[in-house]
Amino acid sequence: MLVPLPFPGPLDYLAPEPLEPGELVSIPLGKREVVGCVWDKTSTVPSDFAAPPGREIALERLRPVGAKLDVRPLPHSLRRFVDWVAAYTLTPPGLVLAMATRIHLKDAPKPTLGWVRTEAPEGDLRMTPPRRSVLNVASEIPMSTADLSSKSGASSAVIRGLAAAGLLREALIPLIAPFATPDPGYGAPVLSEEQAEAAAHLCRPVRESRFEVTLLEGVTGSGKTEVYLEAVAACLDEGRQVLVLLPEIALSAQWTDRFIRRFGAAPAVWHSDLGQKLRRETWAAISDGSARVLVGARSALFLPFNDLGLVVVDEEHESAFKQEEGVMYHGRDMAVVRARLADAPAILVSATPSLETLANVETGRYRHELLTSRHGGAAMPDVELVDMRHDPPERGLFLSPVLCEAIETTLRAQEQAMLFLNRRGYAPLTLCRACGHRMQCPNCSAWLVEHRARGILTCHHCGHTERLPNSCPECHAENSLVPIGPGIERITEEAKMRFPDAKILVMASDTLGSPAATAEAVRRISDGEVNLIIGTQIVAKGWHFPNLTLVGVVDADLGLGGGDLRAAERTVQLLHQVAGRAGRAERPGRVLLQSYVGEHPVMTALVSNDFQAFMDQESAQRRPGFWPPYGRLAALIISAPDGAKADALAREIALAAPECEGVQVLGPAPAPLAVLRGRHRRRLLLRTVRGIAVQPLLRKWLADIRPAGGARVDVDIDPISFL
Template identity: 70%
Template sequence: MMRETLVEPKDKRESRERLPVLLPLPFPGPLDYLPPSVGDIPEPGTLVRVPLGRREETGCVWDVDSTVPPDLAAPPGPAIDVRRLRPIRATLDIPRLPQSLRRFVDWLAAYTLTPPGLVLAMALRACNTDTPRPRLGWTRGETDPADIRMTPARARVLGALGNAPRSTGDLASLADASPAVIRGMAAIGLLRETPLPPEAHFATLDPAFNPPVLSPGQAEVAQELRAGVDARCFSATLLEGVTGSGKTEVYLEAVAEALRQGRQVLVLLPEIALSAQWAERFTKRFGAQAAIWHSDLGTKRRRITWRAVLDGQARVVVGARSALFLPFVDLGLIVVDEEHDTAFKQEDGVTYHGRDMAVVRARLADVPIVLASATPSLETVANVEAGRYRHLHLADRHGGALMPDVELLDMRTHPPERGLFLSPVLTDAIEQSFARGEQAMLFLNRRGYAPLTLCRACGFRMECPNCSAWLVEHRVRHELACHHCGHTEPMPPTCPGCQAENSLVPIGPGIERILEESRARFPDARILVMASDTLGSPQATAEAVRQISAREVDLIIGTQIVAKGWHFPHLTLVGVVDADLGLGGGDLRAAERTVQLLHQVAGRAGRAEAPGHVFLQSYVCEHPVMKALVSGDYQGFLAQEAAQRRPGFWPPYGRLAALIVSAHTAEAADRLARTIGEHAPRIPGVQILGPAPAPLALLRGRHRRRLLLRAPRNIAVQPILRHWLAGLRTASQEKVEIDIDPVSFL
């Protein structure tokens, strides 16, 4: 009798033979490969080397089944015949990427309409695919020391060695001997080379090291946060507290709970400059430093940190928004500090909002997330009102400190002297602060000496050749600069328009001009400037913070960097040079951003025993923003903002997506934008605005046009956009970028 052979159906046979591999390249999805010719079939998350054309690429074996919601998922591409597939060449000796990270890559790519490979590239940017060389050290050899002439150096080496293997460097240092002595001892058998355990790059964190003394209100909120961590499931919590209320100390108690459970924690900060003071407070609390992650880290340190996160050795990571893509293996908590800050929005490359994607990352990992702010965003407040987030509130400043008094200075009533920008009322108050031995701060969110330079003879304005922007004078550097593309040029001796000599004059103030005025007005004051121009690294920021805390500075002059969560106990007076700056233009969030920024700036004053005072120089004192700042009624202001946005389905009560069309010529940009506009979808409830020139119609040499899609919250915009742009053909120099949930409208 013939033996029957069972043959699998073709579709099952092919699904077993083909493996999807996601490459860090702009393909629409994973590419199919055959399993390697030798060894086990790699599981999802395994990093592999695969052929691509004539070269070889590193990729990740991907999941067959997607967890992306159907309304976000792109339709699958056509399957390639299994006979055309090539095998995976090698698997890398690196732990598998966690499933929660792979799901996050898929979700973010689908939500932002980005090729998933470009998102994976951000997750693999610091991955070192080279096989690490084992660390080798020395232990005792088999030769009996009694049979060898024992020199003092050799005796010291054996004495320092003890029973534990040591590296050459450690052994040489402990024994006060040269590496040559150690190698000589190995040659005669006194020492034997042996593998060393992996190096511990991050010290152990102790959740019980230095617990803070919390007020009853802080302790109650901290207990709520600890309970959220202990529940081991997704929850989102807004931790709102007035400036100086101790939000950091409170959420660090949730971090301590995660550490007690042996889990990992991610803390996101909007600016890397903040990491210096934050790291100092963290070390004081837990006895060791957290792992730091930001763009200024060197390549070696980034690779060490990336691998330590994947190995579970790095228990707490504090970093910028890119830390979202680290391969946490046992994430137990995410914290987003200063959640309202627009610096969490990534504008270039893959566009995403770090705060919103942190919530997604927490939900996919099934862990709690804490969003902390003194001025929460309207988006977060709307989620609280809808019951999606819970709300915890710290109403009082820590240690009995009081909120500062906020006073409006009407510049029409108290104008500065001609050619100056500080009201006499403000300068007198600063002098009085100095007389009491206290510190003062002047805030102006504008770098450089002057935002505009023009000719007094013909009116010619110095403009960037690559952007629709005026050149900013930087008098310290003796140049004009564009803050959008980086173009610089020396200040010309004559007007480029009419050739008049010495006719170019600065218009308006930047912080360099305020510094010049302050030096003339307060000649004995020790002045420090805090701006991205002067603080080029976290180390420079840490030194500036040290000087302020040590009272080596009398007057701080700064841009928005001073509005972050600094704690300067001796700072009692804050003067905002131009409180109206930021209110102009058609930005949807202009008023909200201005209130948040100035409220945060004001919150630097009076954080200890001495009371604080804030002066806002304004020409529009009747503006709702100014009234909200003086009254301190932030909730009332948000209610007004919500009432204005809700009827028109503006965020957070509707959805927005921006299409930015760019080309090398204005004609090409107009033509492509018109074509896209002519094919705009016609769907009830969905409105298409534009095309129109972008506010920055020329940026880095490219002409830009914008279209805006607006829809109610119950309509997913991704399928609409995908269908709208499906058949679009663009020339090589033309580009269409999609920004889901835009923050900037430039």
């Protein structure tokens, strides 16, 4: 019996009646009742990273199972997936199970009681107008008390009186499926020859119910979504379910509109902003198969699909697919596993594929479909470099004269412009001009970010917030605190000063708090209510704005610093996606990159529009040192309430590090964020050649480590962030 708690494996219980794997039951655990899932006896994970089997328990020590829950059993493919993710990430399987069941096991939707009219005679009951109105409205189709009262105008007391007289009787109101069935033939698009050929290749494994992974790569605006929706249509024709993963829930509004235009019905949606009732309904509809297509965030991988026939990962290169806390997994990689366990094809979609995916294409593990031109004859935008050493902005400002002139020209032409800066708030650093004191988070080794509109300083790592003081807390000098560097609020302030007639919209997580707010922002842009969009990375997420012809990147160098393995790759992907918002219709697009290092390979690749050459260069740099994807990495993050305990545990772990050919251990060293949420952090990095599985090494390495005094060791297989 697997319970959604951090036990190393299933627990043994005594079943008073036969139970099938996947059934959900109530079981005693200590002095409380918890929900457990009847688990499979046979392991379903690869032997190279599976944990050793547990020991047998004597029958007389077993406690009995309680009642079965009135929900469908978890399907076999999901149980195998839970085992696989747990073994791969070195996570207790119960914690993985919790992601599949945590809020959905109780209060499953049930039929409710309503009223139908009987054939009983009215007898001596006096027929008042309210009673007659109820009987006229009631029929053989059950109606709730509220509906019957609303349609008849009578009170609930009148309805109960008619029921007592035998003229109405209770009946179950059948559950109505909350999701309409999409029609694969509803709005079939006219595809170009190149698109139609790619769509045919994507549909073939869907119709054959065969696992295969395909990279669908295409330049921005090439119609990748329309192409993979043909594979979705093929899966609907086969009567199977579809899972589409998006990196950000903000994308769901525009994606859903496109889906409705293609299939005539909305898909089911899954993300953290859904209410509890809708989450339960969606979970149940996925389980019974009535929800045929679901679009969601990475957590949708753990839904109990009745018959999964296709998995799509849109914008597969996005780091947002990586879960950084709790169960640390990469949604893209686990989506491929989920598809394989369901005998379903997987489609990875991107204009700027990750090096990991390109390496799998190179070795033949993944198919590759390429769309080389924009749909409808639109041209790729011209990308130009603004050398800030030669064309600097005015003192205290951040927009160069070249960019300002381009914006003015665009606005005069009744077209839309976009300014991009991947930094929230007003300024990333606030310091005292008198003594040099820097405003720092008390819980983290990070600077506090000024949010001037709200008059606060906040930490973007732990959420600590304090009022912006009038004097320096160190030297007490009055009005001495000054902002250093630009955030998106500061760029908005400058834009309002420079372009007073512009209709400005800010798109950032601070201003768009929900998918509904994002949808409204997209509508305003599409309807031409705004002509200057200022945004963080949310504006790079696949939007289609036909009248947007100019994109200005305020700080193209942001993200290139530090020792992050993937810094250059992520920067070129992000800026390429941002640039791709320009000129997606008949009007040509222009992109201006403000940079102080125009000779950097990232800038060269963007200006020449040669993404492949950059990735080839990146690949050549990583191969010799066996850096991913040509080797394996696992990070050990040691944290403790104080630095001495963190150092002691890190040294203990380092002394026990494995020593063998093809394996290297780096560290321990303080993490770049050495203090996070009040915990002191140290890191070690295990690196191996590609053919060595890191899970057995880690399991053996950490077997005798016993953190104490509040210390903790977290393991991150295939880390993305090195903070």
